[in-house]
Amino acid sequence: MGPRIYIPQPIPEVALNRLREMAEVEVFPYVDRMIGREELLKAVKGKNYLFALGEIPYTAEVIDAALPDLKGIAAMYIFPKFVDIKAATSRGVMVTGIPNMLVETTAEFTFALIMGTAWRLPEADRMLREKKWKQYQSMAFLGTRLFDKVLGIVGLGKIGKALAKRAQGCGMKVIYTKRTRLSPEEEKELHVEWRELDDLFREADIVALTPTLTPSSKGLVGERLLSLMKPKALLINTSRGAVVDEKALAKALKEGWIRGAGLDVFEKELPHPDPGPVPExxxxxxxxxxxxxxSAARETREEMALRTVENLEAMIQGRRPPDLLNPEVIGEPPRDTGDRIG
Known part of the structure; x- marks a missing residue:
């Protein structure tokens, strides 16, 4: 009997086929709901390896349910906070993640969200479907062009830099802020200008949030910063929901402090029972x-899944997996994750 792997929701076929060449694989087949707690506890019993994804909690209880057979957990995630790594480590179970393979995809998506929000594309779609479009060249519906606008990027890391290039391609001026300012040479090469946080919020026509979630960025954008923005400005968040105070944002939008917002992340997300933005x-x-x-491009998800398979394959073959998150289980020093919390 070969190694046994459990996957708690469907993954790309190309990755699943590779796994089936090396192990017995069981997959939770549904895409219209998350696996329940009792279902998961039952499913992991007797499994040697667990594929982690979809924010499905791999708690100490789940890990214990898979013992004594469990040898490793492979997460299709850069920073899988939904896996109790501390519990896994104390039980000698390896946990792997994936490297940051999302830069270009997330930057592209962020720019798409900027365009969709600026041009009010979802509203235009609804207006046409509901037969509310009554005039050609109507003043009843106007968007905002990106050409000659100022994009302010909060957190100019890899994704922020890739986003800046896309914005510049549309004729936008890019300003940025981050904890450590770039060198003058880097700023010149990237064609970006530094601003203090408050000044960025005052000057930008569109503010894009791309920072890592840390104690200093959690709750960063609240009433004070929102009140500094232009009345015609837009706020875009594709980083982590906890960076923004959603109730403050709802107030700013309702009271006309800013024109609009595009949000891909929220303070409460799956597997929370009431995920998504605040109702307002x-x-x-x-x-x-x-x-x-x-990260939901077909090509990117396939790459992520295949990298997770590589980690599983290494564990099955007794090799050190390339993306080991708890190297102390094999006698190496712990990884330094800095102050990242999500």
Missing amino acids: LLELPNVVVTPHIG
């Missing part, structure tokens, strides 16, 4: 919402 945001027509799909 869903009621506003000037908010574009998407269900955390910044």
